Amino acid sequence: MSSPVIVLVGPMGVGKSTVGQLLAERLGVGYRDTDEDIVAGEGRSIADIFVDEGEDAFRAIEKRAVRTALTGHDGVLALGGGAILDADTRALLAGQRVVYLSMDVEEAVRRTGLGVARPLLAVNPRKQWRELMEARRHLYEEVATAVVPTDGRTPEEVAEAALDALELKEA
Ligand code: S3P
Numbered sequence: 426m427s428s429p430v431i432v433l434v435g436p437m438g439v440g441k442s443t444v445g446q447l448l449a450e451r452l453g454v455g456y457r458d459t460d461e462d463i464v465a466g467e468g469r470s471i472a473d474i475f476v477d478e479g480e481d482a483f484r485a486i487e488k489r490a491v492r493t494a495l496t497g498h499d500g501v502l503a504l505g506g507g508a509i510l511d512a513d514t515r516a517l518l519a520g521q522r523v524v525y526l527s528m529d530v531e532e533a534v535r536r537t538g539l540g541v542a543r544p545l546l547a548v549n550p551r552k553q554w555r556e557l558m559e560a561r562r563h564l565y566e567e568v569a570t571a572v573v574p575t576d577g578r579t580p581e582e583v584a585e586a587a588l589d590a591l592e593l594k595e596a
Contacts, residue, residue, distance in 0.1 A: 426498035430454055431591065433525035434504050434565055436558065438537035440580055441503035444526060447584040448501045453594065455500035459490045459508065466490065471505075488514055490501050495521070504505060509564045519569040524587045525569035530554045 427432045431448055433441045442458055449456035460471060463486055467474060494502050497519055508514055528536070533554045540563050565573065571590035573584050 427474060427497065427571045428495060429457075429498050429500060430522065431497070431587070431593075432504060432518065433526060434509055434523055434568060435506065435519075435575075436528065436533060436554075436561070436565075437506040438533060439506075440505075440524045440530050441576055443580040444575075444583045445501045445503040446589065447516045447580055448587060451503065451584060452590065455498070457498045457500060457505075458496055459487065459494050459505045460503075460505045462490045462494060463487060465506075471484075471546060484511060487511075492517060507561075509561065509568055511593050515564065515568050517590065523568050524591065524593055525565040525572045526563070526575050526583065526587075527572055528575045530558060533558070535589045579592040 430452060431445075433445050433448075435441055445458065446456045463474070463483075467486065469477075471483065474486065477535070487505055487508055491504055491508050491511075491514050504514075528558060530551070533579070534551050534582055537550065537554075571587065573583060573586045578586070
């Protein structure tokens with residue numbers, strides 16, 4: 426059994442995949458993403474799972490995918506934005522090196538507002554973002570070893586800041 430070097434959490438569109446892949450390269454380890462695991466395992470898109478079976482069913486699938494990845498991956502792992510809603514998942518994250526990539530709501534609307542297939546933001550993205558972050562911010566903070574703001578930063582700068590925050594940079 427192994428566990429990830431770094432687990433990335435944070436809202437959709439914050440750059441977990443891009444930053445995660447940069448971090449994996451920098452550390453010379455593999456990159457994994459629970460959204461991709463779910464799509465591969467289910468053979469359909471996340472939007473399709475939401476439409477076909479609803480959010481609760483998706484969360485149950487996600488919870489299993491996160492548990493599997495947390496115990497079977499020793500690289501960088503990015504979790505879907507809502508994974509931290511589950512209390513068992515949050516308990517599993519205790520003792521892991523977890524980086525919360527944060528961004529403010531206006532940045533979130535800018536980054537995800539246009540035409541991206543994200544079922545939770547289908548209508549009135551600004552209001553939905555605000556509600557989403559009010560419900561989740563404290564959960565991200567609860568599981569985080571380090572919080573790295575992404576506003577106005579390039580993915581490379583965010584990756585650098587994450588390595589600094591975790592003291593994972595070679596001398
Ligand atoms: C979700 C985030 C998405 C995906 C699903 C639900 C959420 O992942 O898991 O659409 O609840 O925030 P990303 O954060 O990778 O976009």
